[in-house]
Amino acid sequence: MSLPTIDVARARRLLDQGAVLVDVREADERAREHVPGTRHNPLSRLAAVDPRGAKAVIFHCRSGARTAANAQRLAAVADCEAYILEGGLEAWKKAGLPVTVDSRQPIEIMRQVQIAAGSLVLGGVALGVWVAPAFLALSAFVGAGLVFAGTTGWCGMAKLLAIMPWNRRVRKAVAA
Incomplete structure (x- = not known):
């Protein structure tokens, strides 16, 4: 079962009628930027969504690609009407809708991996x-590490970067 996509305008109308907006990005991404009032249910630890009386659930990620790629998993955790926000957070921002930004939070781990690996x-x-x-x-070693990360889903560089002092603030912000 696949989920239908909806544009920002329709999502806004559904939210005004009591729908729930669910952010499926990881904690480090959400800590830096998110839509106020969203629920957090990251794909890595996806759990059933309790609609709490809402008639619909709208899932979003940064661009819409992750939600579209995981539509079946998302449909399985929603016990009511469910949709994917077309264009994700980027479309939400482009429409001029409110976003909470905490620029004190570090950039996402995967962007840090890209910067470190490229460097x-x-x-x-x-x-x-x-x-x-x-x-x-050195270049061959990093390339092999990226291939390994892509094929297994385990990235040693991401694990190492996650424990760096500048990334510890993310854990505190998410716990709050």
Whole structure:
């Protein structure tokens, strides 16, 4: 069973009639930016959604891609009408609707992984060209790690970055 997508205008009307908006992004993404009043139910720990009297549940992620890719899982946890917000949080913001932003929170872990991995690959290539070819092994190691992360779903660099001091604020913000 797939979930229908709805645009921001229809989502807004449903919310005004008592629908529930559910954010399926991970805690680090939500800590930095979210729609006020949404419920948090990350895909990594997806649980049944209690509509608490609402007639509909609207799921959203950042762009709509994750919710669309997990439509069957989301439909299974909703005990009422359920929809996917087309365009996700980005469409919500583009429509000029309210978003809570906490710029003191670090950027999402996956963006940190992209920055770190890209920097290590670039550094390995530069050092390999101008210092010693052995430094190319650094780029190969990072590339192998990315392939491993993509095929297994486990990313050592993300695990390491998650425990860095600048990311500890996310856990405190989510617990509050």
